[in-house]
Amino acid sequence: MTPIDRDAVHPDAVPTDASNSVRPAVASPAVAHPAVAHPDAARPGPFGSTDGAPVIELRDVEKTFVVRRRVGRFRRARTEVRAVAGLTFQVGHGEMVGYIGPNGAGKSTTIKMLTGILVPSGGVLRVAGVEPARERLRLARRIGVVFGQRTTLWWDLPLRDSFGLLRRIYKIPDARFRENLDRFVDLLDLGPLLEVPVRQLSLGQRMRGDIAAALLHDPDVLYLDEPTIGLDIVSKVKVREFLRDLNRTRGTTILLTTHDLTDIEQLCSRVMVIDHGRVMYDGSLDGLHSIGESERTLVVDLAEPQPAIEVAGATVVRVDGPRQWLAFPAAASAAPLVAAIADRYPLADLSIQEPAIESVIARMYASSSV
Ligand SMILES: Nc1ncnc2c1ncn2[C@@H]1O[C@H](COP(=O)(O)OP(=O)(O)OP(=O)(O)O)[C@@H](O)[C@H]1O
Numbered sequence: 001m002t003p004i005d006r007d008a009v010h011p012d013a014v015p016t017d018a019s020n021s022v023r024p025a026v027a028s029p030a031v032a033h034p035a036v037a038h039p040d041a042a043r044p045g046p047f048g049s050t051d052g053a054p055v056i057e058l059r060d061v062e063k064t065f066v067v068r069r070r071v072g073r074f075r076r077a078r079t080e081v082r083a084v085a086g087l088t089f090q091v092g093h094g095e096m097v098g099y100i101g102p103n104g105a106g107k108s109t110t111i112k113m114l115t116g117i118l119v120p121s122g123g124v125l126r127v128a129g130v131e132p133a134r135e136r137l138r139l140a141r142r143i144g145v146v147f148g149q150r151t152t153l154w155w156d157l158p159l160r161d162s163f164g165l166l167r168r169i170y171k172i173p174d175a176r177f178r179e180n181l182d183r184f185v186d187l188l189d190l191g192p193l194l195e196v197p198v199r200q201l202s203l204g205q206r207m208r209g210d211i212a213a214a215l216l217h218d219p220d221v222l223y224l225d226e227p228t229i230g231l232d233i234v235s236k237v238k239v240r241e242f243l244r245d246l247n248r249t250r251g252t253t254i255l256l257t258t259h260d261l262t263d264i265e266q267l268c269s270r271v272m273v274i275d276h277g278r279v280m281y282d283g284s285l286d287g288l289h290s291i292g293e294s295e296r297t298l299v300v301d302l303a304e305p306q307p308a309i310e311v312a313g314a315t316v317v318r319v320d321g322p323r324q325w326l327a328f329p330a331a332a333s334a335a336p337l338v339a340a341i342a343d344r345y346p347l348a349d350l351s352i353q354e355p356a357i358e359s360v361i362a363r364m365y366a367s368s369s370v
């Protein structure tokens with residue numbers, strides 16, 4: 001086939017040159033180094049189903065960008081941006097890890113280094129035993145990546161043709177391709193969209209197409225950089241269900257960047273908080289909540305307006321007609337609270353709101369005076 005320079009089309013796409021299709025049968029042993037717990041981290045017990053060597057490992061990884069800005073008419077000033085400043089962590093096979101932090105924290109830069117798109121300025125980085133920047137093509141067989149902000153699909157082609165191109169680029173065996181395609185079309189509701197050019201898809205439809213595209217070649221590791229950004233609640237639920245199923249049935253290791261704590265809450269047993277290019281926390285979401293004593297909100301719709309609900313473990317913070325908002329500790333389970341309310345009040349509907357990531361992180365800083 002004609003080699004396709006996908007990088008030329010999509011600057012952030014993982015390189016997939018058909019001329020280099022050797023997929024290593026067995027990952028070479030990863031560089032061993034002791035598991036690292038960041039000094040600032042509260043890290044409870046073991047996470048997920050890790051077995052053997054870590055699939056992702058970083059040791060003292062740095063990334064500095066040199067930025068040249070125009071100063072006056074002829075002069076340019078050179079400044080350095082330290083996007084990643086000494087990252088050390090490991091992710092085991094089959095883990096689903098949330099990678100969160102404020103804007104500019106270094107999350108996307110980390111993911112770009114883990115795909116080989118960016119070369120680290122220092123440190124050691126391995127994914128499935130491969131050094132990403134040195135062996136991008138070899139690594140491309142082992143990883144899938146979804147950037148929520150931009151598509152890796154071909155803009156003018158129907159979804160089906162994009163998938164067909166990926167089949168040829170990755171040399172996916174016919175039977176396997178059909179099996180995967182059928183499964184993803186079914187689970188992600190892509191059937192009616194297959195003949196539609198990507199540019200005509202809505203954001204949520206395109207995102208589901210991108211997720212399927214990233215997985216057709218059965219990668220061991222999937223990076224998701226804000227996969228639920230801009231999606232409505234129905235699409236978010238669909239995407240989360242899909243990712244949970246993928247992780248459970250195929251053991252795919254998933255690194256998930258998001259600004260939506262509900263994604264983390266529902267998918268990840270482990271969460272890492274990144275700020276200024278460093279790991280500030282590595283542990284469970286409950287652990288993070290309990291450090292900052294953050295609160296979740298239970299939104300209750302009663303059958304008719306009532307005085308403020310009185311229930312142990314939660315406080316009504318707002319009442320609007322039959323709807324009431326109750327704050328409760330984020331590390332606590334909502335189940336007993338819901339049961340207690342349902343027992344005494346005529347409940348029509350309810351939902352739980354996670355706190356904003358920014359507020360959780362702010363509380364974490366405030367409590368540990370970092
Ligand atoms: N190509 C680049 N050139 C110069 N600086 C860059 C480049 N890419 C990223 N940066 C800078 O590096 C820092 C980290 O950026 P990065 O995109 O990794 O943040 P992020 O954690 O993904 O943030 P967000 O939540 O907004 O997506 C920022 O200060 C950003 O301005």
Ligand SMILES: [Mg+2]
Pocket residue numbers: 107108109225
């Ligand atoms: Mg980003």
